[in-house]
Amino acid sequence: MLRFKIEKTGAPVWMRSLIPVFALLVTFLITSGLILWGQANPIQAYYYFLIAPLTSRVSALEVLVKSTPLILSGVAVTFAFVAGYYNIGAEGQLYAGAIAAAWLGTVLGGLPPALAIPIMLLGGFIAGALWALTPALLRVKLAVDEVVTTLLLNSVMLFIVSALLNGPWRSPVSGWPQSPEIAPSTVLPKLIPRSRLHLGFVVAVLSVVVLWFVLSRTVFGLKMRAAGLGREAARFAGVNVGRTMLIAALISGGIAGIVGVSEVAGIHFHLIEEISPGYGYTGILIATLGALNAWGVAAAALFFGLIDTGTQTLSHAMGVPIYLGEVTQATMLLVTLAMLLLQNYRIRRV
Amino acid sequence: MDIVQMRGITKRFGPVVANDHIDFNLRKGEIHALLGENGAGKTTLMRILYGLYRADEGEILVEGWPVRINSPKDAIALGIGMVTQHFALVPPLTVAENVVLGFTDGFVLEKATIEQRVAEAAKRFGLEVDPSAVVRHLSVGQRQRVEILKALYREARVLILDEPTAVLVPQEIDALFETLERLRAGGLSVIFITHKLEEVMRISDRVTVLRDGRVVGTVETARTNERELARMMVGRETFGVRREERAVGEQPLLQVERVCAEDDQGLPALKEVSLVVHAGEILGIAGVGGNGQKELAEVLSGVRRPTSGRILVDGQDLTGATPDEFTAAGVGRIPEDRHAGVVGELSVAENLALEYLEEFARGGMLDREAIRRHAEELIQRFQIKARATDRARTLSGGNLQKLILARVLSRDPKVVLASQPTRGLDVGATEYVRQQLLAQRARGAAVLLISEDLDEILALSDRIAVMYEGEIVGVLPAQDADPERLGLMMSGAVKERQGAYAEV
């Protein structure tokens, strides 16, 4: 009888660098089944999917536009996960920031943009952090599992948004559930004329740099990593794990709040229910694929931005449902997780 | 006749060869000691026999037939049972449930039926346990009986015991040995893993000695002596570190006054514990594991808050202080689980700085250069075999402990709190750690040594306090202590008190 055994070995270095490539290949093999089901030619579809967005300046910029909320969400989630706090509530915190932006955008009209925009960003940060505060406190003070509470609060936040949009903010003219348009001085300025790329992208890039700096260069960053990687040992060494987790959770919520500001003040100019197609959850995939490393998160987010843009192109061109993007991203995550593990093993006959 | 034969067994963990072409035979009805230092490969060999590991090379024969053992299930089917060092019991389940786990004939489990069956088995093998008791509430000795019963209930003809005496007081050891002798008379074959020579001489018929993953030899116990076995085991005749008698300082550096604390379940774990450790003194805390030592260490580390009482370090009140306040007050803490004392995924340098981050910070920024220099200095001074940038988890147990010692002792703490500082270390590392503790004593530090290893306690301590069920049941000067007397105190049979809280 043939017997196989799986043994653990270190993967050769060249193989490690090829993991993303393999992961990509496997992912597209899996998703091509869906494309065929959508009655499109996979090869052609892949062209629209991965190459077409990069062939024109307009669509390449659109990739950056789509990446903006993804980068920020990935950074937000990373801040929490690094400290060992499983914030699954970025989605709700994002909407908290969006509400703050929609409100501030209508009351700050009198201020010059140089003043109004920082206040918008700060307001969004505070709103997101506040929405993150309750589960963080429950976790740190009462040891209530943050995964479940942050998830449940996402649902609660959707009802709050709905209440606002169907109540006080319902458009009196059209009756649509959307908040009043924000004042021009609170709109995030365009970076490049005749594109949708806005200041939010700069904020996103900055957030990556801040994440890198905090994690690798500051005392707080080391405390966060210690708390996340070895809670007991960190506590033993004198790190106030509870406080570290709490602060990390608030920063995480705050940055998620800025995603909301960026989308309201940079893209939509008012609050609608569909402002996020699940950026808060996608951020978790991005943070994981980026291995909780600032540059990795940025790369993963840009790639996800490409997929988002690509599926849109694909959907317009070939009628494949846009949800292909979501499926591809999730598949990508699962395949990569599997590959990262399998690289350490090889199968041998005994 | 040999009931088990292991031939040419080799097992590698990455680059480490844990078992190197080992041959081992077990006769029917014998107690066979497997002797060797920590890391010699004893446990690995037996885990292979029990199907928990798979050998890379070699073959196993049971009653002359070649067999393949891929899981404990296979081993059990062949009549092999194992009592592992960390008991393989499920604490929230009852004794009966634990015994029948994985060995039930029907799908439906009648509580009364299994309890009755387990009670019958217990009676047949002379192992006294209550089948309906929840394992969580049992003492260590009782748990061990459950483990043995579990193996015998599965009709084991070969019983492997991994360091079974490590967790027992001397009187419980006597009882265990009586049980084993009775079972041997009934035809059971026993493999007895140990590193204690005295036990080998007492209980075994034959001994196989392992060193560095290889067999040094197999001898009849009757034809050998401790001296020869020691030489076989460590490759030289004598070893060990002992303190030398010297005057202890007068100054009380650590004072623990009527401290009470609760365990994780909220049950009382420390009951009015009072201790004093003077400058230049080692106070040993002896006791069977789980009698409050862990909680005492945690309370004195600032990781657990006492519910009442006071803790004074050199006169400064540290009751309920945080770990960094303990550090700042001059308490150096060596944790019980060294893997929980360092963050494995952080570098050696980061771990060495972790306790004193304020010193390596400039306006919230890490002074990376200073962290590196600090690490390199300590690596050299404490002979840590690692680079500053290595992840801590890649270090061997001995080097990891050196890392912790370096972090703690480089600060010349007033009080050193050492919990199980040599557990699981090889001879060289053990000696190193003990020497460092004696050096601290010579320097004038107050050392509180918590250890389940009685030999260690006796070798190093100036005074010995015994813990039983969260209480200090007695404090003896070292010259009055011997294993028998300490054993009685550790089992709760005798309480000897100096001072005010002698009454029960």
Place this chain on the structure above:
Amino acid sequence: MDTFLVNLIAATLRVATPLLLAAIGETYIERAGVLNLGIEGMMFFGAFVGFFVADVTGSLWLGFWVAVLSGVLSGLLMALFSVTFGVNQHVSGLGITLLLGGLSLFAFRLKYGGRSVPPSIEPFPQLSPFKDVPVLGTLFEQYLFTYVAFLVIVPLAWWLLYRTSFGLNIRSVGENPEAADAAGVNVFLIRYITLAIGGGLIAAGGAFLSLAQLGAFTHGIVSGRGWVALALVIFGNWDPVKVMWGALIFGGTFALQLRLQAMGLNLPIPYETFLALPYVVTIVALVIAGRNATYPAALLKPYRRE
């Protein structure tokens, strides 16, 4: 008895049914040591598959059973990642939720396009054994699934867990996999089996929504019920019977909210307050009960021999 109260109790049982099915499934999974954050996606997928198959074949029962099968397969997928690969359960679970969510919506859009009125089917009928009896008639006018969930699944789940060798294996694997392994229990197999069973129950909860309660499939059909089930498991301290009480509390709050809305009271607060109420109540319940929660000791920990 007051009609308001009778209607409320009847609605509570109805609303609690899908949560109960999912929460019992999750209880089994967690009892074996795996946290399944794929639960929301598995419910959603179950709801979609049930609807899709029922619509295409015209058979509600076929739809239901294929949905259950989809849940079993989803559970096995989760097992592949959490048990065999041993990857972070938070991340793999969420990945599966997003994957199944995307897959359902993709297929739904392909089949039905982007129409504004969702397609619907004739749902399972309710049983009414006491048709003309005043109070009992209302109380017992329920779907077959509700009867099965409360009268069969809960007692069966309890009995299996505490009174059979299978349940003993599950409890041991979730508490101390090393001990279970050493005693000859196949840890991996037990975790695969519980994920398969649990996945099936979770998907059945989703299929109940589309095939019985709604007779349609919509974007918001599950809307966080999976997460609520997750909370109920903690609230119920991993005991099927206590989990049932949790499901009834949530169901009661939700039903109350529905009744209040249906009464069309002109309240000074937005109706979303009532919609959010069950979630808030769940959090509060979690805070109260969760503090004394005794998690299965091996939860979140992949088992490895070496």
